[in-house]
Structure formats: structure tokens, C-alpha cells
Amino acid sequence: MLSARSLFQEILDDDRSFRLFCSIAASGEAQGGWENGRIAALVPESMRHLAPKITRHGADEDKHGRIFTALLKKRGLEPVPVPWETDYTMLLERRGIGLTHTKLRRDEPLGEEDILVYLAHSRITEQRAADQMVMLVRYFGENPEVGNAVKIISQDEDNHLAYCHEELLRLAREGHGPLIQRTLRLCALAEIQIYRQVSLAVMERMGRLLGWPAPKAAALAAGIHGVYGYERLAGWRRMVSLTMPERRDALGGPATPVPAL
Template sequence: MFWTRGLSKEILGDDETFRLLCSLVAATLAREGRETCRIAALVPEGLRDLAPGVARHGAEQERHARLLGALLAARGLEPAEIPPEADHARLLERRGGCPVHVRVRRGEPISERDVVAHLAHGYVTAVRTTAWLDLAADRLADRPEVADAAAEIASAERDRLAHCREELLRFARAGHGAAVRLALRENASAEVGVHRDVVLAVLARVGRLSGWRVTRSVALEARVQAGYAYERLVGRRRTVDLLPPPPPERTDRSRRPRAPEALTPSGNPPDAPPEEAAGPAGAATASRGA
């Protein structure tokens, strides 16, 4: 989400704009949480060791949706209706992100390839959410009830990010590097466009509610479009390559630990054996190693 200190104070200071933003985040978390819990129950037999972690993150997302609902109630506000153009989850599905969620709602069984796709979706969205909530918690220090909620959710999203990254690297080490990279590219490509469209929709709605001048709206939209162009050209590398997230604080370069592993351009972690000559589909459906 596009966020500046002045804009954050303006949004949170107005009941209607606060209601809109809080409702959007709560609705996304609630939906993601419900469907993640369903996925945990349907994980294939050979991957049941993943189910507890998936279920835990789904339950946390649902709990955080309730936390945001409590923030609304504390200000005497009801949840706002979600504008279709700002419904992040639905827009992402329409553009090819998180296809396993569609299968789960249809009652269809899920495969190993679906599990990889779900982990890639979780990783890509957690990268975005963690960065945004960390920034929000810093920007909202003068509103401790909101800052504390943002910090709590950011911490849980950071755990989800680490979990998805670890499991995706395990799949890559087992010979599924091509499938992992394909899933990450597909999700990252869909997510960056949806993020831009949702931010523009939210800014347009907030601008109408707050009575912004046209010049201000145009300037903010231009900054969002510039950020989108940067991400399309440069900014997705950290997501697609499973690079570790930046540390929360700077450390002395001489004392910095060795960087955790990431995917190499070949689709494998460093020092992993070359992948067998199989395409993404074959790698995704092959049996995972220990």
C-alpha cells in the first residue's frame, strides 16, 4: 500500500477513510485465513507434515481479521462494504494468482503442484504485507492502538514469510526448482499488477471521501505508477529468487552472518545437485524427496 506519514494521519483521522482501509485489510485476512485452513485439511497424504504450519498461519490470519474488526468497533464503526475494484483476493484470482483457492472452494482435491502454488502465493503476499505493516507501525506511533495491531500482524506475516520460504527451498532441494520458480514468477507477476490497481482504487475512494483536489490525486497516482514500473523492471527479484528479507536493523558489516540460501538462476539453491531434465509440470508432479 502506498503510504506516507501525512497520508496515514489523514486517513486514520477520518472515520470513513479509516473504516474503508481497516475493512479492506480485515476482509482480505479473513478470506485468506479461511481458505488457508481448508487447504491445510486437504494437503496430500505425502505432504501432511506441512499441514500444521499451514493451519497455524490460517488461524492467525482469521484472528487478526477479528483484531481489526475490534479496532473498528472501538471507534463505533461498522465494517465497510468492499468495493469490487479494491478486492485484492478476488482480483488476484482473476489474474491467475492462488489457483488452489478456487479448487478448494469447488471441493476439488489438491495436488503437490497446488501446494507449491499455495506456498508461492503465501510467500509473495507476505513479502508485500510485511514491508507495508512494518512501515505502517512506524508511521502510526502516535496512534498506539493501531500501531500495536500493525506490529502484531507484521510479526505473524514475517513468520509466514519464513515458513513459505523454507518449504519452497525444500521443494527446490528435492528437485522441483523449476516448478518453484514458475509458481513464484506467476504469483509475483499477478500480484504486482493487482497491488497497483488496488492502491489506485483505494486512493480514488479516499480522495472522494476526503475531498482532495484533482492535482493531489493525479500526483499520488503518478507516484503509484512509478512504483509499479520499478517493481516490474527491478523490484521483483527478491521475491522470485527467494532472497532473504532485509534485517529489521542494520548490523555491523564485519559481524554480519553468512547470508541464507536463495534460489540460483537455474532454479536450485546454491550447492544443490543439478535438476533432472524435466519441465515445470514434471517437476511439480514428481514425488518430493526427504
């Protein structure tokens, strides 16, 4: 029976697919770490109170990249280059979502609106990451090879999502509500398209590595299109809602080190 659990188990069991999966994940997390580090360095003076939290966010992303690299090393594997069509972060930037790398490479302070865009973009992408990690913890939280890693990352993603909700709600109370909602909607509608594009590309690559028959590949592609259809119709609304989290000041301390996996 084709299911998310059986699909990820198949990817986990094969060195080639596991190598690609961890390489894509490690690259994306490392890229997120760099972006947050640059944003923290360029925060405008009026919002310097956010710099430690943005720094913590970036440190967590760097940690996740090291975790995925460590999982590869445990199997004696090296990362592989990430195919461009599976580079979620780069494709979002090309769609004009978030802050461009060109802007982040300049040594010029960002504006307050830039920070709002960063938080809105993060609220969308962290929702995706948090949901994916909840699924992996449900299926593989007790797996001796990856269970500890997915639990650690899932907890961090929950913290990141809580932080985005709290800070965006604070900015909305300061009068930025309409701009926040417009930005969230723009980000969400672009993200679900990019997520479908990347999901199809990743599954196509995995199918080639694992020798999936055409009917299985077609069923997976249909499932991805189905998820997109639901998100395009209604699911995106969940991604733009803002609710004060139970976990307040979620990024108020230093990042935890990478534990032994």
C-alpha cells in the first residue's frame, strides 16, 4: 500500500535516495542559516531587539544542516550536489518571495518593511517545515537511526513558527496589519506553487534512483497535484492566519548544540 510512511521508509532504506534527501535538506538549512545571519547583522536600529532572535533562528538552521550531514556520515556517505529544480529556497527567491541574496550581501541596513517581509516569509516556510517534521516524528520518531534527529529539528521548527506568530502579531498591533496580511497571502500562494514544483522534482529523482514503476510514479505525482489543489483552493488560509502561541519568547535563548546522534 502506498503511504507517506512506506514512501519515506523506502527512501531511508536506500543509500542513494537517503543521500539525496539529506543533501537537499542540509543545503536548504545551511542556506537558511546564512540568510538569518545576514538579516541579524543588517537589522535596522529601530528593531535591534529582534537581532538576538534572528541570530538564534539562523544558528538553529545551521545546526539542522549539520544534523543532516552527520546522518550522512553515520552511513559513510558524502553529500551530493543539490539539483537546481529541488532548491526550494532559491526557487522562492526567484519568485520574489523573501529578501534577495543580492540585498543581503550588501552592507546596508535593512528597512522595517524588509523585516516584516522576512517574518511573513518565515511564517509561511516554517509552517511547511513544522508540518513536515511532525509527520516524520510520527512515523520515525522511534527509529534508531533518525529518530533523535527528527525530534530535535521538529522542536526547533515549532519554536521558529511560534516566534514568527508572536512577532507578526506584535507588528500588527503597531499598525502594520494590512501590509502583513497582503505579504502573507502573496508568500503563501507563491510557496504552494514552488512546493509542488520541488515535490515533483524530488519524487522524479527518487523514482529514478529507486526504480519506481510508471504507475507508482504517476500515483505520487497525482497525490502532489491533489495537495496543491487543496492548498490553492483553501489550505493556504491556514498558512496566513496568526494566533498568539502558547510558547512565548520561543527564541529567547541561545541555540542548543548538536547532540550525539
